[in-house]
Amino acid sequence: MNSQNSEFTLEVEPTFQRLVSVADTDADKKITVEDQKNPDFYLIDSNGKKVPVQRTYYLSNLLQELAQARAEGKDSLSITLDEIQVPPSRRISERIENFFWDDLTRTIDREGITRILEDTKASDGVQRIYVPYGDQEGIDYFRDLQEELGFEMVILPEEITPEYVKSINTKPGILALALEDGEGVPFVVPGGRFNEMYGWDSYFEGVGLLVDDRIDLAKAMVENFVYQINHYGKILNANRSYYLTRTQPPFMSSFVREVYEAMAEDDKEWLRTSLEAAVKEYEQVWMEEGKRLTENGLNRYFAEGLRIPPETEEGHFEEVLKEFAAKHNMPVDEFEQKFQEGIIEDKALDQYFVHDRTLRESGHDTSWRLENRAAHLNTVDLNSLLYKYEKDFAYLIDEYFEGEFIHSSGRVYTPEYWSKKAETRKKLMNRYLWNEEEGSFFDYNFKKGEQTGYISATNFYPLWSKMASEEQAQKMVENLMSHLKATGGILSSAKVSVEQEATNEVQRQWDYPNGWAPHQMLLWKGLLHYGYEEEAQELIYRWLWMITRNAVDYNGTIPEKYDVVDATHKVYAEYGNVGTEFDYITTSGFGWMNASYQFGLELLEPEYIEELDELTPPDQIF
Structure with missing residues (x-):
């Protein structure tokens, strides 16, 4: 034998x-x-x-x-x-499908609550669950469990203000999610120290789940988003108490549409409930004037809150606080304490933290693209995502609701209404964000009345949302391949932009030389939308080759992010790299990295998968 x-x-x-x-x-x-x-x-x-x-x-x-x-x-x-x-691609893919998704799945109920509560985020040693004021089922459920399982249940007030959120920052806890028939509705966490449901991570994880035919789990995650919108007023940065004033990049319409179209059964009621919540989020989170909607008709990220974001690593703001402590002629520790307590007022520092919280709401924490100006930017990414909402709403109402959707608020929505909104946004984006000379969209600083010129992967989101014209797409693809293509895939930003904007030597994790899964996934699909098959195949291959080679060389490691210039997972910027610490075997990889691998393999031509298993360097192929 x-x-x-x-x-x-x-x-x-x-x-x-x-x-x-x-x-x-x-x-x-x-x-x-x-x-x-x-x-x-x-x-x-x-x-x-x-x-x-x-x-x-x-x-x-x-x-x-x-x-x-x-x-x-x-x-x-x-x-x-x-x-x-x-073959390595098969092994990685099978481990993601058969092990990683299950290991990353959580529920907030009797069976799953201990796993979530037993982490390092309870800084005062007390494990808490915060339950929304209007969720009586959740209040009754967790009240019955708290003594038995040793946690404290706190009922949130009916109105959640930044002042209230600041008051509980010294008493952090997990935020309840949906229950169904006495069990927690499941969700996928990113992995490692991220042991809660994150906003935009969840959409990308959902893309991977749909590739692996885990439709019920993706569907459940949408249901948890519906719960968040209805009870917390937004899709949260993550379901932690200190994120109550902060949302994340909006992907709800895409998530709803893709899950519904993957479902075997025609559950129109599920679609209606999900679409209702998505419209509510659009109207109440993104289109409230003076907050995330600016005077020019475009949108910005704008996270509310007070003082220093509590979830950051110790010492993260050391340089900033040193500068302001010197200005107030006192030691840093004393200044920080008095600033936090409101004894010292400093409008300039307050404004710095408005931008910092907003930068975190954008999901790109952190990047020199957004440093100390995030709340003043109509960003390309956000407005592309909202354009996609408007187009999705038009499509879903036309396709599944016979051209008329009656919202529970009493408003009647038609495809024409949403198409007009999308067309208006497109015109505004072309007016303020498009740069014909550079052949690119750029973020627009509405306070200064000028584009930033910062070259970022987010500038290319209009390809994914199908907002760009064919002529714009041609120029954008040329720029993408010349400015952001690296050995291991797409750079988060161009080296030249970092050099122009950085005010110190600190390397930001959402900048050159790093690359991240969501950028790859969105831009692959964007290239395919416009028929750029060769460019898409090359960028997919580069990303999968880097993941595969690192997994082969480093005991199956599937981490949070990569240095795509040196094609390595050894990234030490800011918070390091989640998913690299394990003994003998990784049981979970990292959520959106897993998804990008499965999605990439689904899109990659068989001839390139053969090369992938041979670990043929991309520069020998393309």
Whole structure:
């Protein structure tokens, strides 16, 4: 019998210990390219023949399988050489589909609450659940559980103000989500230290879930968004108490449309409820004049709140606070305390934190693109996303509601109404954001009356929302490929823009040289919308090649972000890189990274998948 097909029956613990002693030479609980090469590991087949396992990738695969068996309490493991030497794209994809999504799934109920509460975010040592004033079912449910499970339930006031949110920042807690038949409606978390439901992460995770036919889970996440809109007034940055005044980039209409069109059953009531909530969010969150709607008719991010954002890492604002403490002639610690307590007033510092909270609401925390000006910008990304809302609403009402949607507010919406809104936004974007000379859209500073000129992946969102003309798209694609294409995919921003805008040496994580999953996914689809197949295939390949090579070389690592210039997961900007800390096997990867891999594989041509499994560098292909 061919050794490839022979089944090896391994004693889990002895084999695990022998493998670690031979191959994990730096004792970091992983087998990576940084370990010393040692060819002396072998398995014994049924004929007593020694079969060597030598390559780092194969050794780390075996380690992962043994670690999985160990975690499941197995004494023995049956495995073939084919299973150890599986093509990397297939192995990564299968682990995402069969393990990672389940490990990232949470519920806020009797079964799942402990896992969410047992993290490091309860700074005062008390675990809390905040429940909306109007959710009587949730209030009754968590009241009955709090003593048994050892947490404190707090009922939020009917009106949630920035002053109230600041008052509970020293008493942080998780925010309740939807219940159905006495069980929490499930959702996917990003992973690592992010143990809650995040706003725009959820849409991209949903794209991956739909690829993997996990429609019920994607549907449940939309239902949690509906709950957030109806009870918290917005889709939250994340369901933590200190995010109550902050939303995230809007993807609700896309999420609703894509989930509904993937559903096997024609659940019109589900669509009606979801569309109602999406329209409510559009009207009440984004179109309230003086807040996120500006005088020129375009939108901005604008996070409310008071003083210093409490979720940031210690020392994050050290340089800023030093400057203002010196201005007030006092030590930094004393100044910070008095500023937080409102004893010291400083309008300039207040304005800095308006921009900082707004930058975080944009999802791009942080970037020199938005530093100290975020609340003054009509951004390309936000207005592209709202254009997509308007087009989606027109389509859904026309396609599924016979051209008329009667909202519970009493308003009657038609496709023509939304199409007109979209056309108006398109004209305004072309007026204020489009730069014919540069062949690009740019963020517009409405306080200064000028475009920023900052070259960012977000400038290309009009391709995804299908707002750009064919002529604009041609120029934009040329710019995308010349300014933002890197070894491992699309850069978050151009090096030249960072050099022009940075006021110190701090590297922002949403800037050059880093790349992020949502940018890749949106721009792949945008390129395909306009028929740029070759460019899309190249950028998909570059991204998947980088992920695959890093996973092969580093024990299956699927992290939060990458340096796409050096094509490495070793990113140390600001908060480091979530998803790199694990022992022997990663059980969850990172939410939108998992999704980007599955989505990319679905779009990539078979000939390139073969090259991917050979780890052929992209510059040898394109």
